[in-house]
Structure formats: structure tokens, C-alpha cells
Amino acid sequence: MPFPIRGLCYGPGMGAEGFEPTTFSGTGLACRRGGHSVFAGLDFAVGSGQVLVLRGANGSGKTTLLRLMAGLANLSTGILSWDGIPIDHDPEAHGIRTRLVGHQDGVKSGLTVAENLTFAANLQGGAPEAAIQNALHRFGLGRLADLPGRVLSAGQRHRLALARLLVVPAPLWLLDEPTNALDEEAFATLSAVIADHRTKGGMVVVASHGTAPTTDAVALDLGRFTATPAPHWSDAA
Amino acid sequence: MTGTFTAFTVVFTRDLRLAMRQRGDSLIAVAFFAIAAVLFPFGVGPEAGVLARIAGGVLWVTALLAALLSLEGMFAADFEDGTLDQLLLCGEPLPLIVLAKAVAHWTTTGIPLIVVAPLLAPTLHLPAEGYVPLIAALALGTPTLSLLGTVGASLVLGARRGGVLLSLLVLPLYVPVLIFGTAAVEAGITGLAIKPPLLVLAGFFILALTLAPLAAAVALRQAAQ
Numbered sequence: 295m296p297f298p299i300r301g302l303c304y305g306p307g308m309g310a311e312g313f314e315p316t317t318f319s320g321t322g323l324a325c326r327r328g329g330h331s332v333f334a335g336l337d338f339a340v341g342s343g344q345v346l347v348l349r350g351a352n353g354s355g356k357t358t359l360l361r362l363m364a365g366l367a368n369l370s371t372g373i374l375s376w377d378g379i380p381i382d383h384d385p386e387a388h389g390i391r392t393r394l395v396g397h398q399d400g401v402k403s404g405l406t407v408a409e410n411l412t413f414a415a416n417l418q419g420g421a422p423e424a425a426i427q428n429a430l431h432r433f434g435l436g437r438l439a440d441l442p443g444r445v446l447s448a449g450q451r452h453r454l455a456l457a458r459l460l461v462v463p464a465p466l467w468l469l470d471e472p473t474n475a476l477d478e479e480a481f482a483t484l485s486a487v488i489a490d491h492r493t494k495g496g497m498v499v500v501a502s503h504g505t506a507p508t509t510d511a512v513a514l515d516l517g518r519f520t521a522t523p524a525p526h527w528s529d530a531a
Numbered sequence: 532m533t534g535t536f537t538a539f540t541v542v543f544t545r546d547l548r549l550a551m552r553q554r555g556d557s558l559i560a561v562a563f564f565a566i567a568a569v570l571f572p573f574g575v576g577p578e579a580g581v582l583a584r585i586a587g588g589v590l591w592v593t594a595l596l597a598a599l600l601s602l603e604g605m606f607a608a609d610f611e612d613g614t615l616d617q618l619l620l621c622g623e624p625l626p627l628i629v630l631a632k633a634v635a636h637w638t639t640t641g642i643p644l645i646v647v648a649p650l651l652a653p654t655l656h657l658p659a660e661g662y663v664p665l666i667a668a669l670a671l672g673t674p675t676l677s678l679l680g681t682v683g684a685s686l687v688l689g690a691r692r693g694g695v696l697l698s699l700l701v702l703p704l705y706v707p708v709l710i711f712g713t714a715a716v717e718a719g720i721t722g723l724a725i726k727p728p729l730l731v732l733a734g735f736f737i738l739a740l741t742l743a744p745l746a747a748a749v750a751l752r753q754a755a756q
Contacts, residue, residue, distance in 0.1 A: 390622035398613025404552040416541040
């Protein structure tokens with residue numbers, strides 16, 4: 295019986311040396327919503343340094359798949375494994391190696407930009423002040439550090455959510471429509487940040503409609519796994 | 532590497548800081564407590580004998596409703612803005628984070644209620660022997676209210692009209708605390724031993740301390756699906 299080893303080195307000590315090479319994969323995944331099958335029989339695999347782009351129409355289950363990958367949604371069918379070990383063997387370890395940026399930015403309006411980021415960093419085990427400043431500057435939030443979250447624009451809130459990816463290193467990034475509300479400059483920053491993450495051996499899963507902020511990514515079209523046609527409003531008539 | 536108590540401290544201090552910045556929320560609970568308690572002399576009449584008889588019960592019921600008022604926001608804000616996902620993914624035991632939220636809620640709501648209750652008691656002609664048991668019973672009972680509240684607040688996440696549903700869920704659970712809380716005040720006034728009801732309240736507290744965070748954690752995971 296192999297002991298479930300955390301297949302990565304993480305934490306503040308993790309620096310330029312990067313993440314241990316590994317694979318994150320899923321087989322036979324299915325999702326049902328409101329009694330209808332959204333997708334079924336879905337397989338995927340992402341290796342270190344790779345990017346998987348989820349494509350598909352609205353309602354094809356991109357967000358649900360990302361939440362399944364994060365371990366937030368319960369897996370009814372199929373298996374998700376990290377380095378060959380099912381993630382539900384050690385959900386805490388999977389949470390630590392995962393960074394999820396979803397539609398909700400998780401920005402507290404009562405806290406300043408810097409406090410928001412420090413809270414996220416502390417929750418993930420703590421980060422040196424330099425790492426927090428670096429993440430703020432990388433996403434052009436340096437001058438806004440002392441402003442309360444409530445005065446930020448949608449794009450700035452989203453950049454703050456993305457800055458959380460950088461404070462404490464984690465190998466698996468799950469990004470849900472990360473380019474929404476971003477201007478060209480922030481788009482370029484995100485592309486560069488993802489490229490850096492790949493060279494360190496990190497992996498990224500992006501749900502995206504438009505141009506994905508990366509090159510030579512593997513695309514996964516969720517439309518192919520639709521078991522039954524999506525219910526149409528006129529079917530009810 | 533993060534110690535288990537670091538996550539507790541991180542969530543607790545953030546909640547306190549947010550409560551300090553948005554002071555209105557806990558002030559509303561205290562103001563509600565004060566106004567609701569002061570309504571009784573108007574409704575029942577100013578006869579000292581009648582008021583003195585019901586003072587303990589009135590203070591307990593109004594304190595309980597005031598604590599209920601502030602429960603809804605306990606997880607709702609984190610749920611709506613996506614912070615709950617971060618809390619679920621931080622790799623720390625979720626019941627401990629729930630406990631941090633309960634302690635923060637008690638600090639911002641429970642403690643002010645304990646402080647204000649003896650100030651309101653004179654308007655209800657609470658006999659002098661009732662003050663110590665009132666404060667002691669509130670000090671033992673209000674943490675239980677916050678702990679039980681975490682279960683209700685996490686169960687109603689994502690529900691429409693969550694606030695009303697929350698009171699339907701939580702108020703029945705508050706009944707035992709209410710009974711023994713008022714019993715302690717009653718015992719103090721009539722000269723009976725106040726220790727037995729206080730011990731029962733302490734027992735409820737221990738029970739809620741061990742079980743409520745576990746139940747709330749399950750409900751939170753369900754809400755995040």
C-alpha cells in the first residue's frame with residue numbers, strides 16, 4: 295500500500311528550483327445538473343509545464359469541471375488523480391497545491407488591496423512582505439495598495455484576484471475566464487505570469503472563450519462530451 | 532509552514548478588522564437589544580413588581596434575537612464574494628475556521644450584549660440579586676448562541692430569504708439556552724442556588740463547541756458545490 299506522498303515541494307522555501315514534475319489527470323468524469331447530463335466520459339491529463347484550455351459553449355460545464363478539479367465539487371463518477379494518487383485520499387494536500395481564480399474575485403471591500411493580498415497569503419501559509427509587494431507590482435496594483443477594496447474597478451479587483459496566484463507558489467492553477475475585464479496590459483502580464491509558471495514546472499487549466507493567455511496549449515472541447523443535447527427552451531412548449 | 536492555529540488567527544483577526552471597519556453591523560445588534568428591551572416597560576406598564584418578574588426573561592429573549600440579527604452575515608459575505616473557496620482550499624481543517632468565525636462573532640456581538648445587559652436591567656426593575664446571575668448566564672450562554680448560529684448560517688447559504696429561514700432553523704435550538712439562562716436569573720432573585728443552571732449552560736457550551744463547528748463545516752462544503 296503506497297503512502298500518499300504529496301507530489302510537490304511547496305511553501306515559502308520553494309523558489310526558482312520549481313515544482314517536481316508530475317501529472318494531474320482525470321478519467322471518466324461526469325457532471326449532472328438539474329437532472330440533465332452536462333458532460334460524461336471526460337478524460338484529461340496535464341503534465342508539468344503544460345496548459346489545458348477548456349473550450350465549450352455557455353453551460354457546457356467549464357466552471358463545474360474547474361470546481362471538480364479543485365476538489366470543491368463532489369465527484370459522482372470518475373476519478374481525479376495527482377501523480378497517480380486520487381485527490382480525495384488527501385483533500386487538504388490537494389487544496390494546498392491548488393489556486394483557483396473564479397468568477398468571484400474574493401476581494402473584501404472593507405480591507406485595503408494590500409490587506410486583501412496579505413490575508414490570502416497568510417491563509418496559504420504566509421509569504422514574505424517582498425513577495426506580496428512583488429505580486430502587487432506585477433499586476434500594476436502597487437499604487438493602489440492602500441486603497442480599500444470597495445473603490446476598485448472590476449478589472450482591478452480581478453487583477454488583485456490574479457495577484458493571489460503569485461504570493462505563495464502552488465503548482466496547479468485553475469483559472470475561470472481569467473481574461474474577463476482585463477485590459478491589454480493586464481492580459482500581457484497574465485500571459486507572462488503563466489509563461490513563468492510553466493517554466494517552473496507548474497500546470498494551468500484555463501476555461502476561456504476568447505484568446506487564451508498562452509501559446510501551444512492543449513485544448514479540450516467540452517462540447518464533445520455532451521451525452522445528450524442541451525435542453526432547449528422550446529422543448530418545454 | 533502554516534500551523535493549524537495560524538489559520539484560526541488569520542481568519543479571526545480578519546473578521547475582527549472587518550467588524551471594526553464596518554462597525555454598524557455590531558452596533559445594530561446592540562441598538563436592537565436596547566430598543567427591544569426598553570419597549571417592554573411601555574407595553575407592560577411601569578409597575579415595578581410586574582417588570583421585575585419578567586425582567587430576566589425579557590433580557591434573555593431580546594439578547595437572543597439581537598444575536599440572531601447578526602448571524603446571517605457570518606458566512607454570506609464570504610460565500611458571495613468567493614472568499615469561501617479560498618477558505619476551503621487553504622488546506623486547514625474547516626471546523627477550525629468555523630470556530631474562528633464563531634469566536635469573532637461572539638467578540639463583536641456577544642461581548643457587547645453582555646456589557647449592555649446590566650445597563651438595561653434598571654429600566655426593567657431587575658432586583659439587585661439578579662445582576663450577577665444575569666451576567667454569568669449571558670457570559671456562558673452567548674458563546675453557545677454564536678456556535679449554534681454557525682450551523683444555521685452555513686445551512687442557509689444560497690437560499691432565498693435566508694434570514695427568515697435562519698431564524699426558523701436557529702431559534703428552536705436556542706430554546707434550551709433561554710430556559711436555563713432565565714432560570715439562573717430567577718434562581719438569583721428568589722435566593723435559590725444559581726450554580727445548577729449555570730452548570731447546565733456550561734454543558735451546552737461544551738456540546739456546541741465540539742459539535743457545531745463539525746456540522747457547519749459539512750454544510751459549508753455542501754454550499755460550495
